[in-house]
Each structure stands twice: as C-alpha cells, then as structure tokens.
Amino acid sequence: MKDYLIKATAFQGTVRAYAIQSTETVEEARRRHDTWATASAALGRTITISTMMGAMLKGQDKLTVKLEGDGPVGPIVADANAKGEVRGYITNPHVDFDLNNKGKLDVARAVGTTGNLSVVKDLGLKEHFTGQVPIVSGEVSEDFTYYFANSEQVPSAVGAGVLVNPDHTILAAGGFILQVMPGATDETIELIEKKIASIPPISTLIREGNTPQQILMLLFGDENVKIHESLPVQFHCSCSKDRIKNAIQSLGDEEIDLMIEEDQGAEATCHFCNEQYRLNIDELRELKKA
Known part of the structure; x- marks a missing residue:
C-alpha cells in the first residue's frame, strides 16, 4: 500500500486529527542516507511528523523542521509542503544502540535530551513564522507535542513510530497528530487521553495492517470520525x-x-x-x- 495521510475531525469538530502511513517514505530516506536502525527511527519520526505538519499548510506554503539535540546523530532537518512531499537528512546516519529498558530503539539517546526544536514556516509572506522550543525528551513525538502547546498554543497529542528490520530496512512507520479545538469538553479530552494510553504503539498498528482511518477509529470510535481529505505522501527533493x-x-x-x-x-x-x-x-x- 502506498503511503498516504488523512485529515479528519472528531467530536463534532472539536478535535482535529491527522494520521499517516509513512513506511515507504521513511524507507526511501533510509536508503538514500544509509541510516542505521536507531538513526532511522529518529529521522523517520521527524519526517513522519513533519509531513503531517506540512499537510496543515495550504497552496505553495512549506516548512522546515530542525531537531538539534546533544546526541550523537547531530541535527535532523526535514522540509515538507502542503502537497504531501517531504525530504530530510540526519547529520550522522551511522548511529545505533542496544534497545532501551522498554525494549525499543533508544531514540532519546541518539537525539539527546538537551537542545532545541525549531519550525520555520514559509507562508508566502515577507516574514517567515519561526517557533522554537527546548527539547523535552529526545523521543521526538513528545518534543513536537511540547512545540505545539508552547509555540503555537494548540493542545496536541503527537505520536510517531518506526519499526526496523534486522537488515536495517524499514518494516513499518506512521504517526498521528490530534489537536484539541475550542469547545472540546473535559470528557472528550479525558477519553482521548485514555485511548492513546491503551492502544498499541503506532508502528505496531501499521505493521499489523491498520490504515490511517482505522487508527483514528481506534482513537475516537467509529461514530466520532469525519474524514475530510486523503493525501498521498512521498519523499521528494527539489534539487536538480x-x-x-x-x-x-x-x-x-x-x-x-x-x-x-x-x-x-x-x-x-x-x-x-x-x-x-x-x-x-x-x-x-x-x-x-x-
């Protein structure tokens, strides 16, 4: 199945949602940069989330994300636009560690826990919008969650995951962004929090064959989700x-x-x-x- 993302709302429009399958896109980035497993996960999570953020834009708008921690992978940079196109690189691709104490790739150790996450948006205006926050965990998803809450003042839940095969190819990758809009009730927020805590990791859901639509159904329930758009996504570079x-x-x-x-x-x-x-x-x- 080709990579794509969906844009949706839930709970009568009080929650905005994005979900993505990005396995082929992350694999293309891995192939081009020859990343090792932990570096692949760090780059893949960044690319996955950046693609969804790009889908929040319109027309020819685009953005650049830079995750710069004190870990050995060095700065990670991704460009994304409103068309579902993304490109990115990691400074030191040959970084890999043993699994962490949760049995997962140790992305926080690779990225580092001190540094900054910055987002620059080119919206076709004279001045670019720039937001920057400190890294809070180095796990990437948590850092973007903090960015949305503190730089854009939008309470959000961000999840992204990458599973890597023994030969370093990408087995599964995907993610979601859920954003609470004005009018959302405390009950709705509590329900979403419980669902996020109870479902399997996003990369596991993708590996098991769940589509972005099905992932949102798991998070919200069938009756709450309204799909607005489906958008193909791909690794695409504008160089020539x-x-x-x-x-x-x-x-x-x-x-x-x-x-x-x-x-x-x-x-x-x-x-x-x-x-x-x-x-x-x-x-x-x-x-x-x-």
Whole structure:
C-alpha cells in the first residue's frame, strides 16, 4: 500500500486529527542516507511528523523542521509542503544502540535530551513564522507535542513510530497528530487521553495492517470520525542539476577556473537526498560563457 495521510475531525469538530502511513517514505530516506536502525527511527519520526505538519499548510506554503539535540546523530532537518512531499537528512546516519529498558530503539539517546526544536514556516509572506522550543525528551513525538502547546498554543497529542528490520530496512512507520479545538469538553479530552494510553504503539498498528482511518477509529470510535481529505505522501527533493549549475555560476569565473584547472570538473551532493551531481570541464566552460 502506498503511503498516504488523512485529515479528519472528531467530536463534532472539536478535535482535529491527522494520521499517516509513512513506511515507504521513511524507507526511501533510509536508503538514500544509509541510516542505521536507531538513526532511522529518529529521522523517520521527524519526517513522519513533519509531513503531517506540512499537510496543515495550504497552496505553495512549506516548512522546515530542525531537531538539534546533544546526541550523537547531530541535527535532523526535514522540509515538507502542503502537497504531501517531504525530504530530510540526519547529520550522522551511522548511529545505533542496544534497545532501551522498554525494549525499543533508544531514540532519546541518539537525539539527546538537551537542545532545541525549531519550525520555520514559509507562508508566502515577507516574514517567515519561526517557533522554537527546548527539547523535552529526545523521543521526538513528545518534543513536537511540547512545540505545539508552547509555540503555537494548540493542545496536541503527537505520536510517531518506526519499526526496523534486522537488515536495517524499514518494516513499518506512521504517526498521528490530534489537536484539541475550542469547545472540546473535559470528557472528550479525558477519553482521548485514555485511548492513546491503551492502544498499541503506532508502528505496531501499521505493521499489523491498520490504515490511517482505522487508527483514528481506534482513537475516537467509529461514530466520532469525519474524514475530510486523503493525501498521498512521498519523499521528494527539489534539487536538480540545473540548480547546481546556477549555484556554481554564481561563484564567478575565478572559482570556476579553479574547478577546471585543479579539480578537472565539479561535484556536489544534496544534503537532503544525497543525490550526487557532476559537471565535466566542458560543462563548466559553458557556464562561464553563459
């Protein structure tokens, strides 16, 4: 099944909900960056949540998430837009540990428990919206929950999980974001809290074949959920050889001459997707002429 997310409301519109299956998307990120298991979980959770946050935007709006803790994986960065497209990278992909005392991948140890989570939204305005909060646990989902409550003042519950196969490929990945709107009753909030605490981990539900719709049904009950939109999601990078050419051209003739004389060409790698671009001497000379 292809990855997708759904947008929904529940309890007469007093709760806004997003749920996503992101297994293939996270696997594509793992493949491109050659991440090891714990790093895959940290990057996968970040990408999964960022994709849902991107789906909250409209039109050509986009956002950039940066999770920068004091753990060995270093900064994690993800870009997402309103079309369900996401890309991301982790600074140190070759990080893995033994399972933690709960029998799960030790993401908090990899990310670190001190640092910041920042979100920059490009909404097509002159100034970008920027929100930043300290990391509260390094488990990623809890850090985004804290971000929504403190930076956007929207009480939210965020869940994301990644299961990794013994060969480091991704077995299952997915997540949800639930946001309480004005008018929600204490009974509704209490019910949701109990449901979140009682259901299996989100990655387990995805592995067992549950769809995003079924996950929301488990959280809210059949009669409470109203699905508004389904959106395909994928790992997608906007880099291209033409963009690399434009960047090199902007360096000026002197720098291009050095590439020709000393390096016999030029090579660039995109941080987000790890795609490599090479320009030979003839291509560099054409850039000078242009």
